[in-house]
Amino acid sequence: MKKIVIILLALMSTNTFAIDTLEFDTSAQRVQFQVLTEELRCPKCQNQNIADSNAPIAIDLRNEVHRMILEGNNEDQVIDFMVERYGDFVVYKPKFDTSTYLLWLGPAFIAFLGFIIVLVTARKKRLPASRTASENELSQEEKKQLNTILSEKEKV
Amino acid sequence: MKRALLFLPLLVAAVIGVVLFWGLGNDPTKLESARIDDPVPAFSLPSLQDPSKLFSEEEFKGKVALLNVWATWCPSCRVEHPYLLKIAKEYGVPVIGLNYKDDRQAAKQWLIKLDDPYLFNIFDEKGRLGLDLGVYGAPETYIVDSEGIVRYRHVGVVDDRVWKTILEPRVKQYTNEG
Numbered sequence: 023m024k025k026i027v028i029i030l031l032a033l034m035s036t037n038t039f040a041i042d043t044l045e046f047d048t049s050a051q052r053v054q055f056q057v058l059t060e061e062l063r064c065p066k067c068q069n070q071n072i073a074d075s076n077a078p079i080a081i082d083l084r085n086e087v088h089r090m091i092l093e094g095n096n097e098d099q100v101i102d103f104m105v106e107r108y109g110d111f112v113v114y115k116p117k118f119d120t121s122t123y124l125l126w127l128g129p130a131f132i133a134f135l136g137f138i139i140v141l142v143t144a145r146k147k148r149l150p151a152s153r154t155a156s157e158n159e160l161s162q163e164e165k166k167q168l169n170t171i172l173s174e175k176e177k178v
Numbered sequence: 179m180k181r182a183l184l185f186l187p188l189l190v191a192a193v194i195g196v197v198l199f200w201g202l203g204n205d206p207t208k209l210e211s212a213r214i215d216d217p218v219p220a221f222s223l224p225s226l227q228d229p230s231k232l233f234s235e236e237e238f239k240g241k242v243a244l245l246n247v248w249a250t251w252c253p254s255c256r257v258e259h260p261y262l263l264k265i266a267k268e269y270g271v272p273v274i275g276l277n278y279k280d281d282r283q284a285a286k287q288w289l290i291k292l293d294d295p296y297l298f299n300i301f302d303e304k305g306r307l308g309l310d311l312g313v314y315g316a317p318e319t320y321i322v323d324s325e326g327i328v329r330y331r332h333v334g335v336v337d338d339r340v341w342k343t344i345l346e347p348r349v350k351q352y353t354n355e356g
Contacts, residue, residue, distance in 0.1 A: 065209060065312075065314035066314050066315050068206060068207065078279070079314045079315065082305055082309060083309075086309065105212065106212060107212055107213070107309060107310060107311070107312040108209075108212055108312045108314065109209060109210065109211070109212035109312070110212075111209050
């Protein structure tokens with residue numbers, strides 16, 4: 023029983039990388055490969071990165087990343103290569119440019135807007151409290167009116 | 179002024195509603211090609227029919243053509259095959275084939291059995307040109323203008339509706355421009 027549990031746990035703990043038999047010259051390259059394949063999105067199976075996916079296109083892209091790393095390209099070069107071919111879609115973290123600025127700045131802008139609204143409403147709420155006590159009291163005239171209204175109600 | 183402000187949330191909700199409603203009609207699996215308005219990437223690949231004959235990106239110059247990415251392992255390619263025949267033979271639009279990651283013999287058999295709509299076929303066994311074009315699944319059909327510039331990509335089966343509403347107007351437009 024214990025053995026089965028251990029085996030099951032071992033199975034669960036293995037990460038979901040689709041393992042290819044790719045060789046690297048240095049462990050730094052291996053790390054670079056892992057980082058890149060997790061950052062690149064598979065164009066076919068859209069909610070998986072290319073490390074995760076077994077679609078043929080993901081395998082091709084992994085091989086391409088592997089080739090480029092072995093040829094000494096840095097991460098930016100690999101990302102640029104992919105974006106040139108597959109568009110901004112393939113990167114989970116799109117570059118900041120004219121078409122993506124809304125995506126990057128939108129949340130901060132909306133948070134800022136919310137902050138302003140909170141500030142303005144909080145200020146408005148505070149105003150009535152600052153009225154003087156005499157302003158809150160009814161004048162003689164008003165008291166009379168109030169009494170007539172109340173007595174009329176009672177009659178009905 | 180204050181009353182008008184009360185309508186602001188309604189307005190915001192309406193705008194968001196319109197944007198989201200518009201998004202409903204979009205198919206997220208159809209990506210716009212990153213190659214639109216770029217020249218066909220440089221390549222040198224053999225002909226499907228004759229391994230000794232090499233094609234390059236120069237083949238795309240001089241006429242508006244469709245570039246159809248297909249393979250025998252792709253069931254949707256079989257579905258669209260009759261339409262490609264119709265486009266090539268009835269409508270007279272040149273269709274260039276990119277045989278993508280396929281088996282040469284199987285592909286040749288396919289063309290004998292189902293008839294051949296293609297002007298010629300580029301044999302891209304390793305998917306190199308496919309990768310450079312940003313192909314992520316067959317079938318894909320590109321419109322390439324007479325300068326050899328990629329103008330449009332359709333992902334998925336080409337049928338009567340796709341041809342009439344999407345491809346034909348664009349082919350006509352680029353033919354008239356060129």
